[in-house]
Amino acid sequence: MADKSPRIKPGSSKINDSAADGSHRVPSGDSPPSALPQRPDPLPSLFLPDPVTTAQITDPRPSVELFAINEVAGVASPTSFADYRVPARKSLGEVDAQGVRVFKQRQYVAVSDDHFVQVVRDAESGLFRATVARELKASGPLMEPDAEGRYWRPIASGSPLDRGDAPSGLARSVDERLATLFPTMAQDARTSMHRERLTGDPLLAVARLEAQHFTLVKDLGAWTGQVPSRHPVTGLPLTNTEIAAQTASRERFAQELQDNWSRKATSANPYTPSTLDYDLDVLGSLPRLSADFSHVRELSLTSTAPLEDSTFLASFPGVRYLTLSGFALKSFPAEVYQMRELVTLTLDNCDIRLSEASVEGLAHIEQLTLLDLSNNPLGLSPDLRFMRRLDSLYLSDTGLNQVPVGLFESESLAFADLRNNEIAHLPDELFEVPDVRQVNFNFRNNPLDEATLQRVSVYMEAAGLDRKVLIQVDGEGQMQPQIAAFEGEDSGVESS
Template sequence: MLTAKSSLGTYGLPTPEYFGQADAQGILSLKQRQYVAVTDDIIVQVVVDAETGLFRAKQARELKPSGPLMTRDSEGRYWLALESGDVILPNSSVAQIAELFRRAGGSVTQFSDITVARVLAVTGVDVPVLSDVLARKLPAPFLLEDSVRRFELDQQIQAIARTADERLTRFKSIEDAFEADCDEVTLRMRRFFPELPKTAAQAIWRDTSAAERLHMHNQPGLPRSVAEQALLALRDVRLARACEGIYLDSVSSLDSDLLVLQMIGRLAAWPPTVRVEIRQRVDGDVLSAIGDARSATRHVLIRQQEGYVTQHSGERLPFQVKDLYSVVWGLLLPHQRQLLGISDAPAMRRLIRAQPLPSRQAVSEWLGLGPLPSDVTRATAQHRQAGQLRGGGGGDPESPKSFEDRVRDLYPQLSDEEVSSFVAERLKSNPAGVLTRLEKEFATLRDELAIWNANGASPHAQTSGPEGAPAAAGQRQAREQFSAKLQDIWQRKSVSKWGYGDFHFSYHVDFSDELPTLSARFEYVTELILTVKQPGARIGEFLDSFPGIQYLMVTGVKMEAFPLGIFQMRQLRQLTLGECSLKLSEATAEGLSRIETLNLLNLAKNPLTVAPHVGYMTGLAELMLYDANLSSIPTGIDRLKELQVLALQGNNISDVGNELFEIPDTQDLYVGLFNNPLSSVTRQRINHYLENSSLDRKLEIQTEDVVSDSDSESESSESGFSTGSDSD
C-alpha cells in the first residue's frame, strides 16, 4: 500500500558535511529551512503541506511546493515519496487486517486507509500482535474492539451533526448508553474499578479460570489476578483514549489536549520563547507546558467546559472559550505561523494528526502516570491489551520531564528550595536511574494497593451482627482510606522539611483481613503505631516495608508468628506487640533475643509460651510479659543493669530460678509476679531476699503476699508504657 517513487528527480541535493543530527522527527534544520534524508548522500528540502499536514518536497526556488508528499520508512532512517492516496499500514496483508477488524466487530471497508492506520496505531496492534491473534484464533484485542466502535461512531456522528457541541453531546450520550447496558460481571468489577469499560471487563472475564469465577461468585472481592488485569486495562484504555482524541472530532478530552500540546511543542519549528501552560483553574497546578519556563511571555490556558480561556502574562483576556488548536494558533505571530507552515487552526490540527504517536513512556509521563510496576506481568493479557502503542517499543525511554518536575510529581509538598536540595543531594550520582526507580516504586505501590482493595474482605469477616461491624461497603471504604494514607506517607505529604526529624505513622485499623504486602520501602518512617477497632485484621508481611522503625506499637492485629520484618529494624528501640495472638517458637525467640537495641519490650497478653532470652539487650529498661502463658521467667535478666520494670504477672510461673536473686537490691527495679502459681519454696526465697536486703534497697517484688510500696509503678507495669526516661 506504500509506493516509493524510484527517483525524486531535481528535488534531491547532496548532503553537506556541516549538517548536524536530525531531530526526533527525522528533520534536519539549517537557516530556518527543513530537510530530510532520502539516502546517506541525498537530502530533500521539505515544508509542511497545509492540506494534509504531511511534509512535501520542494525546490529552493519554488514559492508553492510542487513535490510529492514524504514519509519515513519502516526503520525511521530515510524518507520516501508517496504517490497520491498512499498511506502507511503495518507490513501485513490487507486480508489479515480485514479479518482482525471483522473479529473486532467492524470492517475495513467502512474506513479509509488513513483511519485504519490510525486505529491500529492508537491500539498498538503491530505485526507480532496481529500474527499471534490470527495464528492462535484469539478474539480481537479489546482495545481494538473498543476503538473500532468509537471511530465508527465518530464517523456516523460527523455525517449528521452540524456543530461541535452537537457532536460532543451525541457521542457522550451514545457512549454512556453503551456502557450502562452491561452484565452483572461488569458491574461487579466496576465496584472496585468504576471507569473500567465494558469491553475490557468482558475480555477479562473470558480469560478467568473456573476457580477465579467461583471466587467472584462466592466472595465479596476480586481475585488478585483479575484485579491486576483490570489495572492494566485501565492504564491502556487511558493511553489509547488520549491518542484517540487526536483523531476523533466528536471527543473532547483533557488527556488528549495534554498530549496534543506536547506534540505541538516538539514540532521542529515551534518557537521555544512561546510559553504555553494548561491549568484547570487560574491558581491550579500546571498540567502540561511547552516552551521555555523562563520566557517573559507566558500564556496560561484555563480549561472551561470543553475548551479554554486564555490568561496572558497575568492578565486574563475576555472570556471566550475556544478549542486548544484555535487558542494556540491565536497566540502565534504571523512569522511564527509561517515557519510552522500553518495558515489556520484546522491546518495545525492536520499537522499534529500527521505526526507519529509518541512513545508509550512519553504519553504516560505527560498524563502523570507512573511506569508499569515490574512485578505485574503483561504476558497473560498481551492479546487483549495489544502491547505497546506505536513507537512505544521496549525498555524505558527517558522521561521528557525535567528532574525537578519529576521530583515535584513524586513529592508535591516539597518547596522549590527542597526540590533543589533533593536533586543536588539525592540525585547527584545517577539522577535518571534514581528517579526511575522511585517512580516505579510509587507506581507499584499504587497498583498493589488497588489490587489489595479489589481483593475485598475476608469471607470469614463479619459483615453484620449485634456489635455493628462494618458491612462490605464499609470494609471497602476503610481499606481505601488506609491505602490513601499509605500513599500520602510514601509521598511525605506530612513532612514539612525534607530529611529532618522523625516520621510518625499512626492508624486505627478498622477493616478485617490481612494488611497489604508491599514492595515499597518506607525507610524514613521511624514510629509506627497500629491499633484495631474490630477483630480480624492480620499483620501478614506488612512490616517488611518499614526497616527504619525505632518505635513500634501494634495492638490487636493478629500475628500468630513473630513478624520477620521486625528483624530488619536495625534501630528498633521500643517494641510493643499487645493482644496479637502471638506465639514464639524456639527459633523466633532466639531471633528476638538478638535485637540488642531495645530499651522497651512489651509482648503482654499474648500466648507466647516461650520466654525470650534478654541478656543481650543491655539497654533494656522495661520488660512487659504479663498474661503471656509463660512458665518461667526470661533468662539473662541479671545482666540488665538499666532494667526498671519487669512485669510477669498473670502467667504460669511457679519457680523463678536463681537469676532474679542475683540482681543487686539497690537497682531501681519493680518486679510484678502476682497472679502466678508460685510454689511455697519460691515465696519463701522471695521473702528471704527482701527481708535480708540492704537499708538502701530500691528493688521491689510484688506477689500475692507482698505488695509493692509504689502503686504508681504497679500501674505503670500494668499499662505497658514507660515510667522513666530512655536510657539512650
C-alpha cells in the same frame, strides 16, 4: 513504672535487520506510496493486519481495535518516538497494576487515546523501555507513567529520542518532578533528597520514584476493592452496608498511606511524615506494598479486628519504634528482623506464639530498649541475654511458666512486668541481684510456691535501708515495706 513507656525503612545499540540496500521505515500517512517491485518484500510495517482482520475493517472512523501483530523480520530501529507508536484498533485487555496491557505475550502502554507503545523491562534500570516487534534489544526511550497514571511518556533526557518529540514542558527538571511527587515538601528537603537519594543518573532515579508512586496507587486501589464477603472471625456474610463501610475504611487508610509516602501531613499524623500512627477498622489483611516507606521511623497500628499477615511491614525497614495491637499474626513477624534500627518493639495482643527459631532471632535484636509481648500465648520465653540496653519488659498474660533467660543479668533493666502468668518458681539469680539496683520485678498473680515466697520475704527483710530493688509478689505482708521504699524515692529524698 506500672505505666508503659511511650512508643518512642537511550537504548544502547541499534539492531538493523533491514536489507542491504536501505533500512525499512514505517510509512508516513502523508507520503505517497512507492511503486512495488514484481516480487514485493514483506510490507515494512511494525504491525500488519491478518486477512480476517482486514476483511472486517470497513469503518474508517477511529475504533478501539489494534491490528494483529505479524511476524516481521526486517525492522530497523526507529529514530523518532513517533515510529514506536501503534494505532489503537483492538482491545488489549485490562490494564494491570503497573499500567501495562498484554497482547499476544507482548506488553503495551497507552501514550494517548489513539496510540500504544510496545515496551519491555530494561534490565539495568528496572523500568520499561519502548521497543518494536522483533527487536533483539530495545532501542527506544525509557518510559514512565504521567502524574495521573493514565498515559505513559518517555523519560526526559538530552536526546531527541528520549524526549519523544514532546513539547518542551514535558522535559521537566528533576526538581519539578520531585515537587509533583512531594508537593508539600520544602525546597531544602527536596534538594537534600536529590543529593542523598537520587544517586547515579538522577533522571532514572526520579523515574523510579514516579513508577513506585504509580504502582502504590494501583496496589492500594486494588486492595480497597478486596473486602471479604464474610467476616473472618464469625464466618457470617457481610451485609451491603457493612461492605460499603469496610470499603470506606480501606479507602481512608489507602489515602493515609499515599499521603505519607508523599510526605504530606494528615489529620491522623499532623506533625511529621516520619510517624505513621493509625487506628484501623479493616477486616481481612493489610495491603501488600512494593513501595518504599523507609522514611517512617515510628509505626503504630491498632486494629479493632484480628488482621492477619505481616507482609505489610516489609515496606518499613527504617522503623525505630514499632507498635502493633489487636492483630492475629500467629507467629513472630519475620519482617521485624529487617528493621536494623529498631529500639522499641510492642506486639500487644497479636496472637503470637514463639518458636525456637523466633526466640533466637528475637534475641539478636540487641539494641532494644523496650520489649512488649503482653497478651500473647507465647509458649516459649524470650532470651534476653544479648539485650544489654533493655530498660522495660512487658510479658504479662503470656502463659509463661518460667522467667526469661537473662532477666536478672541486665544492669540496664528498670522494669519487668510478668504478671498473670504460670510461674511457680523464681531462680537463684533473682536473689543475687544487688539490692541497690533500681529495678522493679512484678510477679503478681503467679502461682509461686511457698519456698519462693519465703525466699523473697527473707531477701527483702535483709535489704539495707538504701535498697532500690522491688520484687512484687502476692501477699499483703510482702508488699507493704516494698511500696513504702518506692514512695520514699518518689518524695525526692535521695539515698546515700
